[in-house]
Amino acid sequence: MIEQFPALIVVTPLIMSFILFAVSWWNKRLCFPILILTLSACIVFAIGILDTVIKQGKPIHYYLGGWDPPWGIEYVIDHLNALVLVAVAVVAWLVAIYSKSAVEKELHESKLPQFYTLFLLQVTGLFGITATGDMFNLYVLLEIASFSAYAIIAMGERGADFAAFRYVIFGTIGACAYLLGVGYLYILTGSLNMADLSHLIPKLFYNKALLVGFAFFLVGVGIKMGIFPVHFWLPDAYTLAPSAVSALLAPLFTKVGAYVIIRIMFTVFDPSFSIKLYPVMDILGWIAAVGIIFACIMALAQSDLKRMFCYLIVAEMGYIVIGIASGNRLGLTGAILHIINDMFMMACLFTVAGAIMYQMGTRNIYEFRYLHRTMPITLAVFVVGALSVVGVPPACGFFSKWYLILGTIQAKKWLLLFVLLASSLINAVLFFRVIENAYLEPREAHAHAHNGGHPIVTLDRVPLNMLIAMILIAAGIILLGLFSGKIVMNIIDFAIPANL
Amino acid sequence: MWEVILSKYNYWIYAFMLMIGFYAMMAKNNLLKKLIGMNIFQWALIFYFISIGAKKGATVPIIPGVHGHHGAEHLVVHAADYVNPLPHVLMLTAIVVGVATTGIALALLIMIYRRYGTLEEDEIIEELKK
Amino acid sequence: MISRWEDIIIETISRFLVPFMQTYSLYVLAHGHGSPGGGFQGGCIFAASFVLLIIAYDIFEAKKRFSEKINGVFCALGVFIYAGIGWLCLLLGGNFLDYGKLSKILPTDPIMARYYGMAGIETGVQITVMAIMVSIFLDLVTAGRHEEAMEEEDVGSDSK
Numbered sequence: 001m002i003e004q005f006p007a008l009i010v011v012t013p014l015i016m017s018f019i020l021f022a023v024s025w026w027n028k029r030l031c032f033p034i035l036i037l038t039l040s041a042c043i044v045f046a047i048g049i050l051d052t053v054i055k056q057g058k059p060i061h062y063y064l065g066g067w068d069p070p071w072g073i074e075y076v077i078d079h080l081n082a083l084v085l086v087a088v089a090v091v092a093w094l095v096a097i098y099s100k101s102a103v104e105k106e107l108h109e110s111k112l113p114q115f116y117t118l119f120l121l122q123v124t125g126l127f128g129i130t131a132t133g134d135m136f137n138l139y140v141l142l143e144i145a146s147f148s149a150y151a152i153i154a155m156g157e158r159g160a161d162f163a164a165f166r167y168v169i170f171g172t173i174g175a176c177a178y179l180l181g182v183g184y185l186y187i188l189t190g191s192l193n194m195a196d197l198s199h200l201i202p203k204l205f206y207n208k209a210l211l212v213g214f215a216f217f218l219v220g221v222g223i224k225m226g227i228f229p230v231h232f233w234l235p236d237a238y239t240l241a242p243s244a245v246s247a248l249l250a251p252l253f254t255k256v257g258a259y260v261i262i263r264i265m266f267t268v269f270d271p272s273f274s275i276k277l278y279p280v281m282d283i284l285g286w287i288a289a290v291g292i293i294f295a296c297i298m299a300l301a302q303s304d305l306k307r308m309f310c311y312l313i314v315a316e317m318g319y320i321v322i323g324i325a326s327g328n329r330l331g332l333t334g335a336i337l338h339i340i341n342d343m344f345m346m347a348c349l350f351t352v353a354g355a356i357m358y359q360m361g362t363r364n365i366y367e368f369r370y371l372h373r374t375m376p377i378t379l380a381v382f383v384v385g386a387l388s389v390v391g392v393p394p395a396c397g398f399f400s401k402w403y404l405i406l407g408t409i410q411a412k413k414w415l416l417l418f419v420l421l422a423s424s425l426i427n428a429v430l431f432f433r434v435i436e437n438a439y440l441e442p443r444e445a446h447a448h449a450h451n452g453g454h455p456i457v458t459l460d461r462v463p464l465n466m467l468i469a470m471i472l473i474a475a476g477i478i479l480l481g482l483f484s485g486k487i488v489m490n491i492i493d494f495a496i497p498a499n500l
Numbered sequence: 501m502w503e504v505i506l507s508k509y510n511y512w513i514y515a516f517m518l519m520i521g522f523y524a525m526m527a528k529n530n531l532l533k534k535l536i537g538m539n540i541f542q543w544a545l546i547f548y549f550i551s552i553g554a555k556k557g558a559t560v561p562i563i564p565g566v567h568g569h570h571g572a573e574h575l576v577v578h579a580a581d582y583v584n585p586l587p588h589v590l591m592l593t594a595i596v597v598g599v600a601t602t603g604i605a606l607a608l609l610i611m612i613y614r615r616y617g618t619l620e621e622d623e624i625i626e627e628l629k630k
Numbered sequence: 631m632i633s634r635w636e637d638i639i640i641e642t643i644s645r646f647l648v649p650f651m652q653t654y655s656l657y658v659l660a661h662g663h664g665s666p667g668g669g670f671q672g673g674c675i676f677a678a679s680f681v682l683l684i685i686a687y688d689i690f691e692a693k694k695r696f697s698e699k700i701n702g703v704f705c706a707l708g709v710f711i712y713a714g715i716g717w718l719c720l721l722l723g724g725n726f727l728d729y730g731k732l733s734k735i736l737p738t739d740p741i742m743a744r745y746y747g748m749a750g751i752e753t754g755v756q757i758t759v760m761a762i763m764v765s766i767f768l769d770l771v772t773a774g775r776h777e778e779a780m781e782e783e784d785v786g787s788d789s790k
Contacts, residue, residue: 007726015713022706025699066728136590143597150604154611159628161611168605169525172538176545179594183549186587562664596670596759603766610773 002048006062006075009045009085010128010141013038017120024113031116032100038120039093042127046089050082054490061133069133070193076133080336080495083487084130084259087340090476091251091347092123098469099244101462102354106242107155115155115244122148122248129256135182135192135268138260139175142224145256146171149249156241163236170233174223177216184213185268197268205273214273214280217264225257226317228291235310243354246306250313251346255339258320262335265324266497275327285325289419292318296426305363306353308430309346312389315423316342322416323404329496331407336492338400341388341480345397348385348473352378355462355470371438375460377467379438384474386431388481391424396480403488510551517544531612531619535605542598546591553584561585644686651679659756663745669752673759680764684771693768701761701768708758712751719747727751 016038023030053060059078063069077085096119103115125145132138150171154164186192188209189200204210223230234254238246265274274280292315299311316338323335355378356371357363372379388395391402401420408417460467480487505512517540524537561582563575613619616627655675662668684692716727724731729747730740738746 004720004726007720011713011716011726015709015717018706018709018713022703025702063725064727066725066730136593140593140597143600147600147604150608154608158615161608161615162624162628165531165605165608165612168601168608169534169538172542172601173522173525175597176541179545180548183545183552187552592668592670603762606766607769610770614773 002052003060003062005045005049005052006060006077006131007064009042009049009089010075010124010131012041012045013120013124013127017117017124020120021113021117024116028109028113031113035096035116035119036093039089039096039123042123043086043089043093046082046085049077050086050491053077053079053082057494070191070196073137074133074193074195075131076195077131078495079491080259080262081130083336083340083491083495084256085127087343088123088126088130088252088256091343091473092126092248094469094473094476095244095248095251095347095351098247098351098354098466100465102244102247102358102466103242105358106157106244111155115152115242118148118152119248122152122253126252126256130259133194135185135194135197139179139182142178142260143175145253146175146224149253152245153237153241153249156245158240159236160240163233163240167233167237170223170230174220174230177220177223179220181213181216181220184209184216188213194263194268198270201268201273202270205277211278214269218261218280218284221257221261221264224254225261226254226314227321228287228294228314228318231291231295231314231317234314235307238310238313239304239307243350243357247347247350247354250309250350251343254313254317255320255343258317258335258339262324262332266332271497281325281327284321285413285416288318288321288325289415291315291321292419292423296423296430299430300426303364303366305356305365305434306350308365309349309353312349312427312430313346315427316346316389318423319401319404319420322420323407325416326404326407326411326413328407328410330403330410332496333488333492334400334403334405334407336495337396337403337484337488340487341396341400341477341484344473344477344480345385345388348381348470348477349389351466351470351473352382352385355460355466358462358466359460365434365437368434368437373457375462376457377460378462378470379435381470381474382438383435384477386435388477390428390431394478394481396477396484399481399484511548514544514548514551517541517547529621531609531621531624534621535602535609538605539598539602542594542601546594546598549587549591549594553587555580555583557581558583640686644682648679648682651682652676655679655756659752660749662752663748669755670759672752673756674763676756676760677763677767680760681767684767689768689771696764701765704757704761705765708754708756708761711754711757715747715750715754 016034020031020034023034049060059076059081061069062075062077064073064075066072099115099119103112107115122145125141125143125148128141129138129145132141150164150168153167154161156163182192185197185201188204188207189197191197191200201210219230223233226234238250241249265271265280295311295314295318299308299315302308302311320335320338320342323331323333323338325331326334353363356368356375359375359378360367360371384395388397391398393399401424405417405420408414408420521537521539521541521544524540525534528534528537558581561584563577609619612624616624618624618627655672658667658675659669659672662672680692680696683695715729715732718735719728719731720726722731722734727747729744731743732747733740733743736743736746
């Protein structure tokens with residue numbers, strides 16, 4: 001049974017989303033249990049796959065339809081895949097638990113079945129992108145994930161449908177650019193299978209058409225990832241979407257795009273192509289550096305908490321690209337570790353923003369006065385997330401930034417090192433604004449505090465499932481930090497190609 | 501220079517269509533025109549792929565006169581005689597993806613029109629700023 | 631809103647054409663392996679027959695024959711057929727969508743079983759595509775106001 005898991009992890013959410021849709025015509029209350037059951041099954045599948053890959057030591061090959069590659073579609077799961085699968089499954093499950101009350105407050109109840117169906121379809125697309133080993137299958141599943149994202153974002157507040165339309169236009173350009181890249185590769189090699197391409201491409205290294213295909217891949221997946229020059233769909237779309245939707249999309253969708261870039265640059269195209277032959281790493285480094293500075297400055301200018309976090313996503317993608325642009329083992333380790341860490345960090349931050357929206361009805365950080373009295377647990381989770389983004393041990397963000405810094409030192413790219421350190425400083429300022437507003441009281445207010453200077457602390461009025469999900473995500477951040485050494489030694493070291 | 505243009509005229513046509521679609525997506529003000537531009541962009545891509553499979557003097561990729569597995573084993577098939585069917589199959593999927601994108605975008609446009617009363621982008625942004 | 635504009639020629643011709651369109655769509659589905667066609671194309675033609683009804687008559691005529699609920703059920707049914715055949719192949723011991731293993735329950739050998747498996751999933755694709763195309767068209771035509779379309783009683787016939 002375990003050898004069927006790669007197909008099951010993609011197919012199960014697909015079937016269950018339609019079962020959920022059909023069941024919702026009779027009984028609306030069954031939607032949420034079906035969602036949680038499906039995602040729990042997916043966690044079991046993902047952990048089973050990771051276990052098998054670690055024990056076997058070599059990748060799992062799964063032939064869809066029984067056809068051998070390169071004629072058939074193949075699902076290849078190696079260490080990188082399996083790690084991202086587990087992270088996506090766990091974060092999706094936690095956000096699903098979180099989403100029940102968040103969505104019931106923000107959406108009309110006739111739209112709830114549609115929300116859950118789109119949730120599962122989105123998760124299908126994400127699992128499929130991670131698991132597949134075929135270039136065109138990746139395009140199809142990327143589009144499945146994108147469509148669900150377009151539709152589920154449009155359910156949000158005022159202006160969300162326009163933001164979703166802009167996302168449709170941008171996202172389609174990205175997907176079509178990816179398809180153009182696939183077309184170039186197919187013309188040159190005649191194959192669509194990733195493993196097959198990695199054997200056929202090295203003979204073609206000096207071909208101009210191959211370089212154009214590579215450029216199209218970078219642009220196409222870059223649009224989906226949200227790298228600096230082409231990230232403009234991101235702030236509007238993720239800010240105006242419902243809270244649960246932002247909490248689902250922001251951690252997962254862009255990071256899976258980062259995984260696709262790593263897969264294309266280092267597995268399909270040999271590392272010697274991406275690093276030594278053409279100055280791709282320099283270009284990526286410059287783009288990432290400018291992107292991080294831009295995103296941090298834009299984040300400083302925001303007063304809406306969620307919009308600030310959206311610019312933070314762009315900055316985090318810049319970190320991952322810096323890790324890739326270092327071009328050595330340490331940098332790539334940092335990039336892969338940062339993908340996993342950032343999933344949890346962004347889930348933490350966006351769930352906190354959703355909880356604050358639920359209770360306070362506002363996301364303006366200048367109205368967060370005395371928030372620590374009314375929402376202590378939520379703010380504690382926020383502080384854990386903030387520490388992780390800034391890079392304070394034992395939260396996981398410190399370890400991935402450590403590897404990134406080591407990578408840039410080893411590659412002697414001092415500009416990237418400076419950008420990494422400067423942006424950590426700007427992140428600290430960013431979060432301290434919010435923490436100051438929420439925790440510290442101005443001097444004159446303290447004299448007029450109630451009952452002789454002892455403030456009343458009440459527990460959050462957010463529902464229990466949201467609190468539990470947020471606490472579990474925060475615990476996940478700390479656990480990832482404590483176990484990051486094990487993750488690096490046992491999984492990530494094998495995920496990076498050997499000749500790097 | 502003329503050989504480059506004339507011998508690869510189909511690629512020039514697709515590049516032209518891509519640029520027309522891209523221009524429409526970026527520069528037009530009306531949202532429906534942007535959608536049409538997106539459609540042109542996707543169709544240029546589909547034509548590009550289909551033209552990959554064409555071969556000179558080749559025919560439809562179906563072996564005539566055999567049914568099931570009785571006859572095909574004894575037939576010698578020269579691949580150069582048959583059009584490559586793989587790009588066609590890939591593009592069937594891409595057409596479906598294009599249709600689905602258009603469907604979603606049209607539904608979004610209806611929502612936008614009902615809410616703001618206009619499909620011009622600058623008027624909608626003005627409306628949203630209030 | 632499409633209100634009714636009665637024209638005897640259009641109504642009669644469309645009543646003749648719709649069954650032929652539907653039969654043609656099934657023909658396109660069945661001959662998909664040997665000639666241009668298949669599930670998606672057949673589904674679009676089948677949906678076009680409903681669109682012809684909506685254009686020639688009225689939304690209510692089409693909705694009498696194909697309501698929202700049936701639409702939703704068909705949409706899910708097609709995916710179940712597709713994924714169900716895939717699951718069946720899983721349960722019979724092969725990989726997902728490995729139709730050769732269907733020969734254990736069908737009275738043919740593995741090679742012809744692949745043929746029947748593909749026909750089966752194409753049927754599923756046709757059903758879903760038909761339901762979705764009709765649904766997209768209904769959404770566009772009623773501008774999203776399905777409930778108001780059902781309550782609309784003004785079937786004003788601008789007769790000549």
